[in-house]
Amino acid sequence: MCGIIGYVGEKEAVPILIKGLETLEYRGYDSAGVCVSVSEELNVIKKKGKIAELKQLPELSQINGNVGIAHTRWATHGEPNEINAHPHTDSKKEIAIVHNGIIENYYTLKKLLEDEGYNIVSETDSEIIAHLISKFYSGNLEEATMKALHFVEGAFGLVIMHSRERKIVAARKGSPLVIGIGNGEMFVASDITALMEHTKRVIYLNDDEIATLTPNNYSIKTLDGKEIDKNIDEIKWTVDQMEKGGFKHFMLKEIFEQPESIRNILRGRVKDNSVNLTLDFDFKEIEKIVLVACGTSWHSALIGKHFIEKLVRIPVEVDYASEFRYRDPLLDEKSLVVAISQSGETADTLAAIKEAKKKKAKTIGIVNVVGSSITREVSSGIYLHAGPEIGVASTKAFTSQVVALLLLSLYLRKEKNLSIDKEILDGLESLPEMIEKVLDSSEEIKKIAEKLKDKKNFLYLGRGLNFPTALEGALKLKEISYIHAEGYPAAEMKHGPIALIDDDMPVVFVCPKDDTYKKIMSNMEEVKARKGNIVAVINEKDDKISELAEHVIEVPKTSELLSPIVNSIPLQLFAYYIADFKGCDIDKPRNLAKSVTVE
Numbered sequence: 001m002c003g004i005i006g007y008v009g010e011k012e013a014v015p016i017l018i019k020g021l022e023t024l025e026y027r028g029y030d031s032a033g034v035c036v037s038v039s040e041e042l043n044v045i046k047k048k049g050k051i052a053e054l055k056q057l058p059e060l061s062q063i064n065g066n067v068g069i070a071h072t073r074w075a076t077h078g079e080p081n082e083i084n085a086h087p088h089t090d091s092k093k094e095i096a097i098v099h100n101g102i103i104e105n106y107y108t109l110k111k112l113l114e115d116e117g118y119n120i121v122s123e124t125d126s127e128i129i130a131h132l133i134s135k136f137y138s139g140n141l142e143e144a145t146m147k148a149l150h151f152v153e154g155a156f157g158l159v160i161m162h163s164r165e166r167k168i169v170a171a172r173k174g175s176p177l178v179i180g181i182g183n184g185e186m187f188v189a190s191d192i193t194a195l196m197e198h199t200k201r202v203i204y205l206n207d208d209e210i211a212t213l214t215p216n217n218y219s220i221k222t223l224d225g226k227e228i229d230k231n232i233d234e235i236k237w238t239v240d241q242m243e244k245g246g247f248k249h250f251m252l253k254e255i256f257e258q259p260e261s262i263r264n265i266l267r268g269r270v271k272d273n274s275v276n277l278t279l280d281f282d283f284k285e286i287e288k289i290v291l292v293a294c295g296t297s298w299h300s301a302l303i304g305k306h307f308i309e310k311l312v313r314i315p316v317e318v319d320y321a322s323e324f325r326y327r328d329p330l331l332d333e334k335s336l337v338v339a340i341s342q343s344g345e346t347a348d349t350l351a352a353i354k355e356a357k358k359k360k361a362k363t364i365g366i367v368n369v370v371g372s373s374i375t376r377e378v379s380s381g382i383y384l385h386a387g388p389e390i391g392v393a394s395t396k397a398f399t400s401q402v403v404a405l406l407l408l409s410l411y412l413r414k415e416k417n418l419s420i421d422k423e424i425l426d427g428l429e430s431l432p433e434m435i436e437k438v439l440d441s442s443e444e445i446k447k448i449a450e451k452l453k454d455k456k457n458f459l460y461l462g463r464g465l466n467f468p469t470a471l472e473g474a475l476k477l478k479e480i481s482y483i484h485a486e487g488y489p490a491a492e493m494k495h496g497p498i499a500l501i502d503d504d505m506p507v508v509f510v511c512p513k514d515d516t517y518k519k520i521m522s523n524m525e526e527v528k529a530r531k532g533n534i535v536a537v538i539n540e541k542d543d544k545i546s547e548l549a550e551h552v553i554e555v556p557k558t559s560e561l562l563s564p565i566v567n568s569i570p571l572q573l574f575a576y577y578i579a580d581f582k583g584c585d586i587d588k589p590r591n592l593a594k595s596v597t598v599e
């Protein structure tokens with residue numbers, strides 16, 4: 001949510017900053033801006049809209065300087081326009097800041113600064129930080145920032161520069177920042193993707209830390225001024241993983257990467273009819289498990305509840321991370337709280353884990369991004385190893401999360417000295433192949449998408465393990481095509497949503513050949529009787545299905561527990577093709593951002 005990059009070195013800053021912003025654009029794209037210091041003067045250039053629009057400004061090529069900061073915005077305070085775009089400066093135009101997060105005591109600070117004569121020009125909460133630092137500035141940017149932040153409540157990932165200091169200062173509380181260490185140059189960014197082209201050596205800032213970067217040096221302190229020695233981590237992702245690789249969109253590439261991402265999560269973890277994970281808690285002490293997540297990750301948690309309760313017979317609660325903290329959850333040292341997050345930076349999920357720790361619960365993370373904030377908060381976890389997910393709509397991370405939850409359940413079963421069903425392990429091993437078969441039918445799915453692309457509403461129905469699949473299918477469609485779609489448990493339809501069904505309402509049924517099959521067929525009959533337009537995701541065609549459904553998508557039959565994974569793939573493709581036919585900006589859907597780092 002909002003992308004930040006800063007540079008200090010010997011090279012021209014503008015091209016580095018713009019390239020960095022392009023990499024970070026998936027974090028927000030309402031407006032963008034850069035600030036570069038030239039001959040002790042700050043040059044700020046901002047533009048409403050995407051980075052491509054900023055890039056076209058001729059004045060951009062006229063600023064030469066080798067210290068700079070830049071930002072791509074996802075609006076929280078104030079509409080997306082040029083004045084509200086970052087960087088923001090103080091009134092003397094000596095200090096410029098870019099900010100990710102929310103300043104909670106913004107009104108109080110604004111009033112205080114205005115009473116002292118400061119002229120605040122934008123509607124953002126961020127601008128006040130520039131004025132506050134200016135108020136405390138007396139020749140040392142780092143010191144002034146520490147003093148100013150003492151008065152700030154809320155979340156920030158903040159990068160600051162001063163026209164007369166050849167350095168960048170970065171401070172973090174709640175919103176991620178990572179330092180990139182180069183040769184004779186230093187970088188700071190809101191995530192590693194912007195740094196990968198320049199360096200693999202990074203330092204993750206923790207909350208309440210401040211870094212000061214000069215071309216050849218860095219120092220990291222706590223916000224109250226104590227020096228800290230931090231580890232340098234190595235980025236494992238490669239630059240070509242960040243390219244579209246011939247696909248029209250990152251989302252499509254990531255859908256097609258799923259056989260590989262599933263192989264990656266299984267590698268080394270399923271061996272000799274057993275499951276090996278390195279988790280740092282004594283399972284025998286655990287009496288209840290709580291899965292916390294947001295959005296698509298929350299859908300994987302719903303599937304995980306089925307897995308754990310069926311295989312391990314421990315009660316599992318699934319919570320929206322954003323709700324969890326505020327209901328004073330019943331937790332103690334016998335509870336295990338599992339945070340599920342692709343980015344590892346979702347503010348609500350991070351806050352949920354902190355709450356769990358406060359209540360002495362054990363914590364683990366199921367996370368894709370190595371070194372992200374959640375991974376540093378939990379005591380151990382399962383990395384997805386899915387590679388970078390750039391498309392805003394999550395696809396490969398979702399299927400890997402479901403596999404991770406199944407691995408966790410099997411591991412807990414092993415800890416309970418229960419046997420692990422060979423059919424599940426074989427199923428896991430053949431999963432990449434199954435997914436490849438579904439991907440082979442992408443052209444047929446595309447044809448169905450073309451026929452239905454102009455519909456205004458969709459209903460997605462599934463039962464049991466595939467109710468979350470229906471929720472996820474509906475979410476994919478609405479977020480990238482802007483078509484209204486709802487997921488429901490199939491049998492619940494007759495308690496209300498059935499009123500919506502007419503001959504203009506496509507209903508997507510997830511209908512695997514399992515214990516729920518017959519019941520779902522009855523639900524299909526109910527839809528058909530009301531002239532609904534049925535799309536059925538099935539395992540094998542039979543006469544009954546052919547009679548009821550206008551469109552049929554066949555997927556291979558797997559072991560029951562794996563069916564949500566296989567069934568999700570056609571729904572991802574279906575949503576993708578509809579959005580593509582409609583000409584939507586698939587990788588950057590309106591109003592969305594890849595990682596939501598504000599609560």
Ligand code: F6R
Nearest residue numbers: 295296297341342343346393394
């Ligand atoms: C939907 C989507 C979002 C995320 C949610 C949580 O396609 O991507 O709903 O799943 O914002 O993000 P993470 O998993 O990064 O915590």
